[in-house]
Amino acid sequence: MKTPETSCDHKRRSFLKLSGLLGLGAASATLLPAESAEAFLFGNKEYKVTKTRLSMGTFVAMTAIHSSRDEAEQAIGLAFEEIDRLSALLSHYESNSAIGALNTSGTLEGPPQEVIELIARSLYYNRETNGAFDITVKPLVDLYKNSFAADTKPTENEISRTLKLVNSAKLKFQGGSLAFADSDMGITLDGIAKGYIVDKASDVLAANGVANHLINAGGDIRTSGLAARGKAWTVAIQDPNKSKEYPDIITMKDGAIATSGNYEIYYDNEKLFHHIINGRTGHSPHLSSSVTVLAPTVMDADAMATSVFVMEPVVGVQFVNNQPECECFVVGSKGDVSQSRGWDTVTNS
Numbered sequence: 001m002k003t004p005e006t007s008c009d010h011k012r013r014s015f016l017k018l019s020g021l022l023g024l025g026a027a028s029a030t031l032l033p034a035e036s037a038e039a040f041l042f043g044n045k046e047y048k049v050t051k052t053r054l055s056m057g058t059f060v061a062m063t064a065i066h067s068s069r070d071e072a073e074q075a076i077g078l079a080f081e082e083i084d085r086l087s088a089l090l091s092h093y094e095s096n097s098a099i100g101a102l103n104t105s106g107t108l109e110g111p112p113q114e115v116i117e118l119i120a121r122s123l124y125y126n127r128e129t130n131g132a133f134d135i136t137v138k139p140l141v142d143l144y145k146n147s148f149a150a151d152t153k154p155t156e157n158e159i160s161r162t163l164k165l166v167n168s169a170k171l172k173f174q175g176g177s178l179a180f181a182d183s184d185m186g187i188t189l190d191g192i193a194k195g196y197i198v199d200k201a202s203d204v205l206a207a208n209g210v211a212n213h214l215i216n217a218g219g220d221i222r223t224s225g226l227a228a229r230g231k232a233w234t235v236a237i238q239d240p241n242k243s244k245e246y247p248d249i250i251t252m253k254d255g256a257i258a259t260s261g262n263y264e265i266y267y268d269n270e271k272l273f274h275h276i277i278n279g280r281t282g283h284s285p286h287l288s289s290s291v292t293v294l295a296p297t298v299m300d301a302d303a304m305a306t307s308v309f310v311m312e313p314v315v316g317v318q319f320v321n322n323q324p325e326c327e328c329f330v331v332g333s334k335g336d337v338s339q340s341r342g343w344d345t346v347t348n349s
Contacts, residue, residue, distance in 0.1 A: 039069050040228075048228045051076050055083050056194050058218030064205065065212035065228055075208035079201040079215075086197045089114060092138065092188045099189060103138065106183040110176055118189055118196055118299075119171070119178065125192075125303045126168040129319065132310040133303055134279035138186035139165040141277060148267040159282035166279045190275070195258055195302030198222050202298075219259040222298050223252045237292050237329060247290075247331055250347035258301035260309045261290035278310045285310050292329040293320065294346060304328070313338050 039049045049072040052061040062079060066072035089112060092099045098115050102108040108115070125133040139162045147154040154162075170181035180186075198215050202222040205213045212225030214233050223233040232251040238259060250257075260276060267273040274284045291309045295301035304326065308316030313330045320328040320340045327340045327347070 039073075041069075042228050046228065047072060049073055049076065051080070053080060055080070056087055056197065056217060058194075060215070060217045062201070062205070063214045063227075064210045065226065066210050071208070072210055075205050075210040078208055079204040082204045083197055083201050086114060086193075086200060090118065090189055090193045090197070092186070092190075099187065102178055102180075103186040106180045106185070108178040111178050114196075115178070116173075118193060119187075121196075121299065121303070122189070122192055123168055123171070125307060129307040129311070131168070131280050132278070133191065133307040134166060134168050135187045135189055135191070136166050136168050136171060136185055137277045137279045138188040139184065140279070140282055141188060141275070142186070144267050144273050144277070148273065153273070163279075163282045166282075191260075191306035192299055192303045194218070195220050195256070195298035195300070198298040199256070220298050220302055221257045223255055223257075226253065238290065247337065248292075248329055248347065252294075252347075255294060256296060256298040256301045257292060257294050258298055258305045259290055259292040260302075260305040276306060276309050287312055287333055288316075288330055289333050289335075290331045291316065294327045294343075295323075296325050300326070 039047055041047055045067045046065060047067070047069040048063060048065055049069055050061060050063045051073070052059055054060075060080075060083065062076045064072040064076055066075075088094065089098050091097045092103055094100045095104055098108060098112055102111075111119075119135070122133065122135045126135075140159070143154050143158060143162050147158070165182055165185050167181075167185075170185060171187065172179050172181065194217055198217050198220050199222060201215055202213065202224060205215075206224060212227070214224070214227070215222045219238065221235055223235075227233045232253050235250050235252055235257060236246040237248045237250070238246070238261065272284065272286070276284055278285050288309050291305045293301045293305040293308065295304060304320060304323065305328075308320060308328055308330065311319065313332055317328060317330060317338050317340055320326050327343045329337070329339045329343055331337055
């Protein structure tokens with residue numbers, strides 16, 4: 001079903017068009033074809049090559065600044081191949097993926113190195129956030145999805161029963177394998193894997209001679225080097241209310257940023273049940289509308305954005321203040337804004 005275009009839609013599209021021309025990134029998903037590509041020549045020796053594809057459940061746009069259009073396009077193609085490889089490995093939606101196999105059988109013999117790295121980092125954030133970040137919330141996600149698919153809301157009794165399956169301490173590394181203490185458990189890496197995959201795609205671009213690039217995977221953004229004409233990359237923070245203004249527009253060189261919000265995926269019109277779930281309560285948190293985190297890697301920014309969204313804003317900001325080289329920007333449920341102590345210094349440098 002199509003809806004009439006609003007002034008907000010027009011402005012958003014205008015910003016995104018400007019993004020494509022000038023090398024901007026938007027911390028949000030965009031309405032684009034399943035695949036698109038474009039290239040611009042700046043001066044005599046600098047191409048800006050952009051390719052956008054549907055991947056990881058969102059639009060992924062890669063922009064490369066390079067003296068050779070062909071070399072930039074080749075590197076972007078290789079980076080998308082890496083995204084496809086890792087997505088197939090880490091998705092919990094596919095039963096034949098490594099994560100799908102673990103969720104199905106409760107064990108995974110000889111897990112791939114990428115799985116080990118991600119789960120180890122996930123357990124680290126589970127400890128650091130006192131459980132705010134928990135990859136074992138999959139049973140609750142499934143409860144939400146299945147209930148609303150049947151036009152019902154999950155009951156408190158159903159949530160309480162399902163909560164017993166949520167506990168990262170019950171995910172064990174045993175003799176080179178991964179195992180659940182309860183066979184009905186399950187994990188989802190949705191709060192960290194996309195960032196990890198973006199980091200790996202960035203590594204591929206750099207390894208193939210494209211030092212200057214930006215990758216935007218639905219708000220998970222990695223920047224490297226400089227944009228066209230030697231300028232810093234510009235990134236707009238998505239307004240959770242989709243109004244005419246962006247809460248903040250920042251400049252970046254080498255860095256990573258991720259945004260989590262209740263506007264992304266929700267199951268009911270009131271947005272009481274959305275894709276971010278507090279594994280300690282079984283409910284979706286509602287004190288924030290969006291959380292944006294700057295970090296050295298998109299993997300860490302992704303995990304911390306999810307964590308801070310689950311926490312109370314004040315507690316979340318305090319948590320980020322204690323993380324080296326990290327900053328955050330939080331839009332509260334009533335439109336109030338809070339940010340880490342170094343946000344303005346870092347984002348406007």
